[in-house]
Amino acid sequence: MESEDVQIQETALRPIDTLCMACDTSACDFKPMRLQRRPLGPGDVLIRMKYCGVCHSDLHKAADHNSGIGATEYPCVPGHELAGVCIDVGTAVTKVAVGDHLGVGCLVDSCQECAQCKAGEEQHCSKKVGTYGGKDNGSGRAETYPPGRQTYGGYTQFMVVDENFCIHIPKDYPLEAAGPVMCAGLTMFDPLKKHGVGPGSHVAVVGLGGLGQMGVKLAKVLGCKVSVISRSDRKKEYAMSCGAEGFVVSGSAEQMAAAAGTIDLILNTVPSYHDYCQYNSLLSKKAGSKQILLGLHKGIGAAMIVEKCCCHSKIGMSGIGGIPNTQEVIDLCAKHDIRPDIKIVPVAEINQVYTWLDEGNNDNLRYVLDIEGTLTDETCDNYPKDIAPPTLAPVTGSISVCGVLCECLWLLCCCKSC
Numbered sequence: 001m002e003s004e005d006v007q008i009q010e011t012a013l014r015p016i017d018t019l020c021m022a023c024d025t026s027a028c029d030f031k032p033m034r035l036q037r038r039p040l041g042p043g044d045v046l047i048r049m050k051y052c053g054v055c056h057s058d059l060h061k062a063a064d065h066n067s068g069i070g071a072t073e074y075p076c077v078p079g080h081e082l083a084g085v086c087i088d089v090g091t092a093v094t095k096v097a098v099g100d101h102l103g104v105g106c107l108v109d110s111c112q113e114c115a116q117c118k119a120g121e122e123q124h125c126s127k128k129v130g131t132y133g134g135k136d137n138g139s140g141r142a143e144t145y146p147p148g149r150q151t152y153g154g155y156t157q158f159m160v161v162d163e164n165f166c167i168h169i170p171k172d173y174p175l176e177a178a179g180p181v182m183c184a185g186l187t188m189f190d191p192l193k194k195h196g197v198g199p200g201s202h203v204a205v206v207g208l209g210g211l212g213q214m215g216v217k218l219a220k221v222l223g224c225k226v227s228v229i230s231r232s233d234r235k236k237e238y239a240m241s242c243g244a245e246g247f248v249v250s251g252s253a254e255q256m257a258a259a260a261g262t263i264d265l266i267l268n269t270v271p272s273y274h275d276y277c278q279y280n281s282l283l284s285k286k287a288g289s290k291q292i293l294l295g296l297h298k299g300i301g302a303a304m305i306v307e308k309c310c311c312h313s314k315i316g317m318s319g320i321g322g323i324p325n326t327q328e329v330i331d332l333c334a335k336h337d338i339r340p341d342i343k344i345v346p347v348a349e350i351n352q353v354y355t356w357l358d359e360g361n362n363d364n365l366r367y368v369l370d371i372e373g374t375l376t377d378e379t380c381d382n383y384p385k386d387i388a389p390p391t392l393a394p395v396t397g398s399i400s401v402c403g404v405l406c407e408c409l410w411l412l413c414c415c416k417s418c
């Protein structure tokens with residue numbers, strides 16, 4: 001289907017054909033797949049996708065890393081860093097027009113009525129629906145075609161989404177850079193904003209990957225002094241080019257000791273389970289100084305409980321952000337020309353990208369799929385048969401009820417730094 005041929009009458013009556021990149025098992029061997037999106041409802045927007053960023057969360061989901069809290073359903077179509085152009089709108093749409101540059105992040109619906117939704121904190125709504133792997137909550141705003149399936153994400157040609165979950169991308173901001181702002185940018189911006197950091201604050205980012213690089217750039221533009229904590233010094237020059245003033249190699253006892261007591265907010269993006277408590281020795285004596293876990297391993301679940309049980313906890317967590325903050329962070333990025341460092345790749349390279357992310361994102365890039373240029377009927381019909389599945393290491397410390405409770409007990413009873 002050519003995007004230009006999509007007619008309002010047709011999209012309102014018929015399901016919308018789309019190609020997507022899907023995997024059938026936790027081996028993450030992606031292949032093109034044809035599916036359909038729901039016909040355009042009155043409040044819906046049809047997006048012709050241009051690009052989609054690849055978040056490490058996509059890998060966790062596709063590889064079923066956290067099956068202990070809900071197994072991944074296959075086929076799985078990840079992607080929650082969408083960027084494209086509006087090519088059609090439903091009859092009741094008022095906030096979006098054809099031709100607008102639009103982004104979609106991690107959410108495609110929430111109840112829109114609870115206190116959290118009214119406060120623009122849709123990520124805390126009990127009826128929120130994820131862009132992929134979610135189920136419509138009964139409102140029909142995240143319904144699939146045929147109805148009742150799980151949601152399919154942004155590795156796709158066409159997306160149908162409720163207008164309230166569309167983010168306006170300023171026209172002077174490059175679309176290829178916009179997707180990563182929808183998740184990586186937001187996930188770093190939300191805790192920076194909530195912790196009220198600014199001039200006089202010292203923020204450290206642990207792990208310089210997709211989230212980490214956006215965290216450094218955003219904290220810098222908010223006026224903070226920024227340091228990076230990384231596994232080795234190979235990313236030091238890059239960290240400085242992003243605006244970091246300090247750089248600490250986590251395995252160096254001398255460098256850790258030199259940074260002790262100097263940092264007000266630590267944003268820890270490491271995707272796998274590790275000794276995160278060691279970083280608390282770096283926290284300053286300022287009231288409210290804290291380490292926020294963002295990576296999806298059992299530590300983040302434990303941090304959520306510990307933070308609720310003990311309001312002075314030095315460990316906390318954060319999960320994405322709401323729609324108003326997503327709009328705010330893309331506007332901020334456009335205003336200050338903050339862009340993620342990306343590599344645009346054809347969809348046929350997705351397996352390779354998963355290998356790179358699983359190896360630790362050693363090139364500190366956000367990989368972005370060239371959807372419009374490479375997810376085509378031709379790709380689908382001639383998809384190479386010899387693409388190897390990604391090489392993925394076994395996961396340790398994944399999120400499960402038992403794992404989180406044990407970690408929580410350890411934090412509360414044994415860890416002196418939390």
Ligand code: NAP
Pocket residue numbers: 054055056057058060183184187206207208209210211212229230231232235269270271272274293294295296297318319320357358359360361362364365
């Ligand atoms: P990424 O691009 O793969 O970067 C992760 C970085 O962590 C790497 O560049 C590396 O930095 C460091 N790292 C990787 N493996 C490590 C290991 N074994 N030990 C220590 N450090 C390691 O990942 P991302 O897309 O930024 O995502 C990071 C994590 O945040 C993932 O778990 C993702 O699912 C999660 N996430 C959470 C939210 C949320 O709302 N909480 C939202 C989005 C993503 P160095 O080389 O500098 O050490």
Ligand code: ZN
Pocket residue numbers: 055056057058080183184
């Ligand atoms: Zn993400």
